[in-house]
Amino acid sequence: MTEPSVTHATIVLERVYEASPARVFQALADPQARARWGTLSKNVDLVYDKAEFRVGGLDISRCGPRGSLIYRVETRYIDIEPEQRIVSTELVCEGWNRLSVSLITVELQPVGTSTRLVLTDQIAAFGGKDMIAGSQAGFGAALDNLAVELRHQPVDA
Incomplete structure (x- = not known):
């Protein structure tokens, strides 16, 4: 019997948003906003069954x-x-x-009136590289959707 394989990768994605770090952080923290921008496309559903955005908290989706x-x-x-x-x-x-299992770090850095977001996903994928490609594509699409979310969010939000 062969042992299941584990493939490791580090994915780093960067975006600059025309929004303050406070606005970007709020869109990351709010489960309703995450459900809107976190889907890859109109053909994908995302539902949060539990959302505890706090240190030690657990989200289940x-x-x-x-x-x-x-x-x-x-x-x-x-x-x-x-x-x-x-x-x-x-x-x-x-x-x-x-x-897969990942350690994910999202860093927000002010750049003038904008925010530079750097997402680092240190992933261990079980059984092949497809999960790594899927994770990279998924986070990339979600971060692109986040830009749309921020454009539609009121400036004072």
């Missing part, structure tokens, strides 16, 4: 193709510095099958 929420995501918040940094772990499962 389900996602997948529209009408088929086959993936379960557990996010545990390790460190939160408002308007500066969020560090969390993320476990992605399909049924009882663990697909």
Whole structure:
């Protein structure tokens, strides 16, 4: 019997948003906003069953193709510095099958009146590189959607 494989990667994504660190942080902290910008496309659903955005808190969400929420995501918040940094772990499962586990760091840095966001995903994917590519594509799409969310959010929010 062969041992299941583990593939490790570090994914770093950067974006600059025309919004203050406070506005970006609020969009990251609010589970309703995350449900809007966190989906990859109109063909994907994302539902939060539990949302505890605090140090030690746990988010539990389900996602997948529209009408088929086959993936379960557990996010545990390790460190939160408002308007500066969020560090969390993320476990992605399909049924009882663990697909990946990650240490995710989101850093917010003011750049004039804008915010530079750097997301670092240190991922261990079980059983192949597809989860790494999926994680990179998923976070990339979500961060692009975040720009749209921030454009539609009132300036004083």
